[in-house]
Amino acid sequence: MLTRRIGIGVLVSGILVLAFLIRIQGITNIPAGQLTGSDGYFYYWQAQLISEHGRLPERDMNRWLPIGRDLGQTLNLYGYVLAYVQKVAAWIFPSITLYHVTSYMPVVCFCIGLGVLCLFFYRTFGILFSSIVGVLLATLPGAISRSTAGFGDRDSWCLMLGILAITTHLASLQSHHPRKRLLWTLASGFAMFLGGMSWEGFGVFLSIILLVEIWRFLTSETEDGLGLYLLWVCAFVPPLHLASPAYRNGQGFATHIAALMLVPPLVLLGIRYLRHLLITKTPFARKLRPYARTLALGLTLANITLALGYILIQHNTFADTTVPFSHNTLMRSIEELQSPFLTYWMTHYGSVFILGSLGVIMAIFRFWKTQGLVFAISLILFTGTTFYRSVLDSLFGTSVGNLLFGIAIAICITGFLALSWRRQGTLENELVYITFAVWFLFWVALTRDAKRYNFFVGVSIAFFTADLILFLTAFYADKVKRRLPQLFLKTTIPALMLTLILFCPPIGGHANSAVPIAIKSRRATPGRGSLAQTYDWIKDNLPPTAVVAAHWNYGSQLNVLAGVKTIVDQDHYIPHWIDLYRQHVNFAKTEREALEFLKSHTVTHLMLTGKEIATAPFLRGEPSSAFVPIYPTENFTKALVKVWEIRYPPHIKSNPKYLATGLLQE
Numbered sequence: 001m002l003t004r005r006i007g008i009g010v011l012v013s014g015i016l017v018l019a020f021l022i023r024i025q026g027i028t029n030i031p032a033g034q035l036t037g038s039d040g041y042f043y044y045w046q047a048q049l050i051s052e053h054g055r056l057p058e059r060d061m062n063r064w065l066p067i068g069r070d071l072g073q074t075l076n077l078y079g080y081v082l083a084y085v086q087k088v089a090a091w092i093f094p095s096i097t098l099y100h101v102t103s104y105m106p107v108v109c110f111c112i113g114l115g116v117l118c119l120f121f122y123r124t125f126g127i128l129f130s131s132i133v134g135v136l137l138a139t140l141p142g143a144i145s146r147s148t149a150g151f152g153d154r155d156s157w158c159l160m161l162g163i164l165a166i167t168t169h170l171a172s173l174q175s176h177h178p179r180k181r182l183l184w185t186l187a188s189g190f191a192m193f194l195g196g197m198s199w200e201g202f203g204v205f206l207s208i209i210l211l212v213e214i215w216r217f218l219t220s221e222t223e224d225g226l227g228l229y230l231l232w233v234c235a236f237v238p239p240l241h242l243a244s245p246a247y248r249n250g251q252g253f254a255t256h257i258a259a260l261m262l263v264p265p266l267v268l269l270g271i272r273y274l275r276h277l278l279i280t281k282t283p284f285a286r287k288l289r290p291y292a293r294t295l296a297l298g299l300t301l302a303n304i305t306l307a308l309g310y311i312l313i314q315h316n317t318f319a320d321t322t323v324p325f326s327h328n329t330l331m332r333s334i335e336e337l338q339s340p341f342l343t344y345w346m347t348h349y350g351s352v353f354i355l356g357s358l359g360v361i362m363a364i365f366r367f368w369k370t371q372g373l374v375f376a377i378s379l380i381l382f383t384g385t386t387f388y389r390s391v392l393d394s395l396f397g398t399s400v401g402n403l404l405f406g407i408a409i410a411i412c413i414t415g416f417l418a419l420s421w422r423r424q425g426t427l428e429n430e431l432v433y434i435t436f437a438v439w440f441l442f443w444v445a446l447t448r449d450a451k452r453y454n455f456f457v458g459v460s461i462a463f464f465t466a467d468l469i470l471f472l473t474a475f476y477a478d479k480v481k482r483r484l485p486q487l488f489l490k491t492t493i494p495a496l497m498l499t500l501i502l503f504c505p506p507i508g509g510h511a512n513s514a515v516p517i518a519i520k521s522r523r524a525t526p527g528r529g530s531l532a533q534t535y536d537w538i539k540d541n542l543p544p545t546a547v548v549a550a551h552w553n554y555g556s557q558l559n560v561l562a563g564v565k566t567i568v569d570q571d572h573y574i575p576h577w578i579d580l581y582r583q584h585v586n587f588a589k590t591e592r593e594a595l596e597f598l599k600s601h602t603v604t605h606l607m608l609t610g611k612e613i614a615t616a617p618f619l620r621g622e623p624s625s626a627f628v629p630i631y632p633t634e635n636f637t638k639a640l641v642k643v644w645e646i647r648y649p650p651h652i653k654s655n656p657k658y659l660a661t662g663l664l665q666e
Helices: 002-023 038-053 077-092 098-125 127-139 155-174 178-196 200-219 226-243 257-261 263-280 285-313 315-321 329-333 342-349 352-387 389-396 398-422 430-447 451-456 458-479 486-503 510-520 530-541 552-562 575-586 591-600
Strands: 605-609 627-631 641-646
Touching (some): 002 098, 038 552, 098 155, 098 458, 127 458, 127 486, 155 178, 155 200, 155 226, 155 430, 200 430, 226 257, 257 263, 263 285, 285 398, 342 352, 342 510, 352 458, 389 398, 430 451, 430 458, 451 458, 486 510, 530 627, 530 641
Antiparallel strands (some): 605 641, 627 641
16 A cells, blocks of 8 residues: 555656646746736736735726726735745745746646646546546646746636545545545535635536536435535635625626526525425425436426526626627637637647547446437537537538537537436446536537637546546457456556657647647747837836826736836726727827827826737827827837827816726627
């Protein structure tokens, strides 16, 4: 036993070292104080405020002027984590700065999540399965791009919390010791609370757990563990409601956060308790008890109908305020929210996305045979309309592809419910397979319309790839068991297959691009060019009270690197303002129009880069007494980045129409 523990410890450590080394490649190429993504500056900015003042203000008056950013409607835990990790680390290593923590936190969080997964899979499936999953996740480019040193965003933190919440929940269901079940349940609930305080999209991880609980609900004749489920719900639902105003009176992107994070677990608790009452406490209990599963199915379908009704009623607000459902012009212009093409999947996942898809479909057939036929066929349609979306759209058009995808989702839900209702007997590790099948469905479906979510897909794809490899290993080993030792076969065949997947281009070869992808991800923002020089000049020559208007993508960079206030940024707090800025500054028809807009936002300076389109004459070199060029002082008209000082004539007044916060109208 001790030898096995040492062996798994060495193996997991080796995988984590591999993952860590890949993700820090080229870190020295990043200029001091810079990050590789614009969003990372937002959390760096929050961490700076917390580090300086001990907490965030109720309203951030350094951006989104003149009204500022309401921080009660944001989930700010990650900023606090960065600030206080730095304070703790500085006690031991005084040279560690907040920038160092912000830069390396994505790598550390990813490695913690990967280590937890490896240990969980070792405990559940053995060392070989755990090794395959670990190596795949360490090397998949899709799992690298948003977890590299210098990235600064919270994706790895959220993935880590999602892994912790789900694996501890599964550990609770697997345990046969009451005390351990209790501790694992509390750990899962606490991880859910942390995730709920970190990201508006954490409800996806909650939904995965809830579908596992629905599976248990539909496959059981009596309520097992209802008290533990109640404890799990109480561990995060009331604390989230109390801890953040976003859960009490959500607005903007937080409009539906309570409906997604707080209501579903309570509803499931209610229908589970209702069935328990109906089959045990009512006068009709004896008659209803034989139909416990049918009763559970009816209650589940009724609540799914109510949920669909809510979505249809709130469709417009979902479309305008929830990123995965957004279809406005601004959201479509953001690269990370665009749909991935087939080549994107091949580049980021090699052959693993194909093997993982085959793995999940084959797992359904292997375990549930004809009972899982509907679910398996729907998964085939689902993967075809997702991974091969660009091919289908080019052949049949986008509307047909979306229709087929919608049909696939509907059949997947039907197949899942039918399989759970009809399922007879209990399979080994059944809930683990259900968990990662649901993980696959949720995150692949979201990635279909927004490529940034591909970072969360890797876990399920690696899981089912490992399962497929070991299934094929057992199949071939059984064919030649009389010729070669089984232990040799069951070690050599997976090693050979994994090597081909990692390094052989015709079959896969994604590991060949792991380090190049990691280095490519080191492209610092803003880098060493004109934009960085402009930030340095602004910081040295303008007061901190200056308000600089610029393209939304530069908002948090101006806060952090230039030390000035801004009016819009990549937080997309008020999308309408971003559209108004573009309309009344870049494409202003008159100088007065631009000045009124800028004065309404208390702007003192304007920054424009060569990448932006601007048709306004006063931004294209025409002399103006109001827009005074101040940087650069030489060759201003040919400069890649320009800064003007705004000198408002007396007749220019603020206009309330430029402060309207209505959502962007198509």
